[in-house]
Amino acid sequence: MNIEVDIGIKISNPFMLASGILDENGYTIKKILESGAGAAVTKSIGMEERRGYEPPVIYENDPVFINAIGLSNPGIENFFEEIKIALMGKKPVIGSIFGKDAEEFSYIARKMEQYGASAVELNLSCPHVNGYGMEVGSDPNLVNEIVNEVKSKINIPVYSKLSPNTSDIIEEAKAAEKSDALVLINTIKAMAIDIKAKKPVLSNIYGGMSGKAIKPVGIRYVYEIKKEMNKKIIGVGGIENINDAIEYIMAGASAVQIGTAIYKYGKNIFNKLNNDLISYMTANHIDNINELTGVALK
Amino acid sequence: MNIEVDIGIKISNPFMLASGILDENGYTIKKILESGAGAAVTKSIGMEERRGYEPPVIYENDPVFINAIGLSNPGIENFFEEIKIALMGKKPVIGSIFGKDAEEFSYIARKMEQYGASAVELNLSCPHVNGYGMEVGSDPNLVNEIVNEVKSKINIPVYSKLSPNTSDIIEEAKAAEKSDALVLINTIKAMAIDIKAKKPVLSNIYGGMSGKAIKPVGIRYVYEIKKEMNKKIIGVGGIENINDAIEYIMAGASAVQIGTAIYKYGKNIFNKLNNDLISYMTANHIDNINELTGVALK
């Protein structure tokens, strides 16, 4: 039975840690890899150290989960040690990065490659400096420039993570065509008000919704883009169990990432997913997990 | 204690029936009005009779609810009798309409006015004929043209219902500035795959997600737009109980619409919301519900 998948690099199982969840401290990443994840994506790292927003940075009311961490990160120059520690987990570590333009992205990507990352994931869903409320990812020309620039500067695979907060994700995906894989989706902009306090809960007011509630949106984007272009896709958004993961795979994903579910099921969700995948494949007479990718499109 | 609200017309309480849910048959609308709704919006009606999609037209797996009814409707010429029956409910009936251009919208709007509708709601979130995957609502020029044209042709209030499947809803809202109120939000494009059948569940593959899962997105749009422009807003998306309704009102809504929750709580949800609103206002010493509109913005 084969559960190894190829996303430009080979990973021993299709379950990856999503960016921003338990992946700031190298020791935590190491532990997640030891708990069964096939690979781990780091927190998104930028040029400079960034404090991020003050708490409350999360709102949790199952099935709704909203976060506004605010891209807090130590800056790429301070991230070497964490990657080094994480790599003791002996599985691929993928560096998630953000920047304001192609130059920043490619600088950070090169650093990640030097630090030993197996691939980089471009977080194209972060706020754009040159325009209120805009996101890098909603400007196809900028996406195109960033992806091409990064691809030309490093030798490890490049993944583009796209934002669902857009009217035309296909245009975006096409702009990112040179990527080795597309990562779909990031969080959906949302907010919550506490009616007793009569105030927004998050200190930043707006945040990104993740978890169970966004799975149908993630499935839609994976399916829609897989149908439109034959690109490797990594599915993410609301995966809580093996059935959710299989749904993403059938929609067209080659691998999947898990984030929010960890607060409900703990780090051991990766071991469980692996076991449940084997059981699923046995029960359904599937020899190779890759057979299932995109079957719902047929 | 005052629970009457003004949305261009006065309605006796802030709870309205959302478009597309139990509002195709005039008798059902009448019953909903008798069950305590302050007003009811009809199903979206177009120029011609439309069959809509074949079943499955819904996917239900609480908290996820997705529909793809496909704008089935009898065509405006055949809708007079339903409005006539609905009006026996003795409360405002609001005609939801869709079309491909300003001319169609204004023709149908005039008909709705003649039929006795108290206001019209422009469904600006339906598929655009002239462009794959596009929606009328994501073209601000078209929105502007439609709203201005309809406003100039009828004497009853005009509401614009906007789509959340866009990167810049503020631009859209501004394009619809002449409306008497904005209705936020319509469903979020989504889909579900049945992993046993290995196929998308909905016959149309894609559908619109509504219910609990989208409330934080609706709250965000109401808040964001209320902050940007001082327009009357009708909030809709995932309201299941009085706390959800109050959250929308605090975010900036003057009235709210209820759709999906009806399958869980039945038509009597309107009576319950009214009773619970009175209890809430009593407990919190609020004399006039309008005081609460937008308090979270302060």
Add this chain to the structure above:
Amino acid sequence: MKTSIIYESIKLNDNTYIIKFQDNENIGPGQFIMVWVPGINEIPLSFSGLGDLKEITIKIYGKASEHIAHLKKGDTIFFRGPYGKPFENVAGKKLLIGAGTGIAPLVPLINKNAYGVLSGKTGEDIIFQDRFEKKSIVTDDGSYGKKGYAVDALKDIDLSEFDMIYACGPEIMLKSVMDYIININGKAQFSLERPMKCGIGICDSCSINGYQVCTDGPVFSLNQLMEMPEFGNTRLSYSGKRIKI
């Protein structure tokens, strides 16, 4: 979506089949499920058997019913539900009136105290007649039983001796039965069929005078139906256009 494996398929006549499958859900007589045929359609079907082995009886009208009717042992059936309100099963004497496959949801009500009235266009349409000890059979063309409609068969029966009358079939037939029994026996339950899309009371396509057949029905009492001017009169088409029945 639930699934079950077909345990047995029985051909009743040229275009009617019984399909049996395992399901532990506690289902009442008259309730229904929405059966999905992936890639084709989803249709409402009620139960003709309610044990641990559930039984549906299906007549082929179009693609979906054809696909379901031809399911074989070992195939998978996809469905959601059960939905709707069941018949209230009384202890006393029951009259069961079924037109064509309309008899199917009444089958679980059959016992020693039940008298059956079975109607059909031709003899081919008469099914489950051997399940009844006492019965009347009528066909439109007289090819089996007496010639006539269900309501004609009632004229030979003393309705006052029944504690409950149950009827299921096309709305036009139900209306004629209602009009006939209304002055004789007020205790009756009717199972209605109207076009269904959602099955859960949200799309309004199956509605009748503010009631949703899928959630408030499909079983309604005589008293409820008497207050529904739409009954036997008008309904909405699949697109939502009001049409005559």
Add this chain to the structure above:
Amino acid sequence: MKTSIIYESIKLNDNTYIIKFQDNENIGPGQFIMVWVPGINEIPLSFSGLGDLKEITIKIYGKASEHIAHLKKGDTIFFRGPYGKPFENVAGKKLLIGAGTGIAPLVPLINKNAYGVLSGKTGEDIIFQDRFEKKSIVTDDGSYGKKGYAVDALKDIDLSEFDMIYACGPEIMLKSVMDYIININGKAQFSLERPMKCGIGICDSCSINGYQVCTDGPVFSLNQLMEMPEFGNTRLSYSGKRIKI
């Protein structure tokens, strides 16, 4: 977000307050809540009293703690939780070591069998000393009790007679306690404080060697801590930069 109405507020010293409020939740000693001050911040606080009237003891450091400390009877407190794993409360003899407000979460463990070691920068920082029958008090400046650190006080005590040692305070103090007792008494539980954002094990800001203080802790056993090279050594800053402790 949960809410409760403040029942009582008690001033302990210039910048330390006890706040009492009703909450029926069953909370263990050492568990904590995230207290939200709308418009300002959200901070972790543990309990110094666990009855039906819950009690938190709070020292003013910045805006959030100031706001909470100044809550008055009748005001509303907003919080979520309880979170984290509690101390395991043993039946035998207990040594409770608290530095400053670090003594607060140990208060619910006090009984006849408890011996307290209270430390502080000055005498002002020593709180809850009257709750202990038997105790040692040390201050950095010698303004109250003996002059010295918590670990100095331990040197006068026969640690082998305790069934469990409990300690709470700054990590640097916990580390020195650990280093001291490690060879004498292996039965100890430490409550750690690291910067918290989410409180539910997802943001990684409170982590120590792969463990999340908010969910795997805040209470860790001596054995667990011995396997954590980060303990008392490095941690991540609020932005995620590795810094010396």
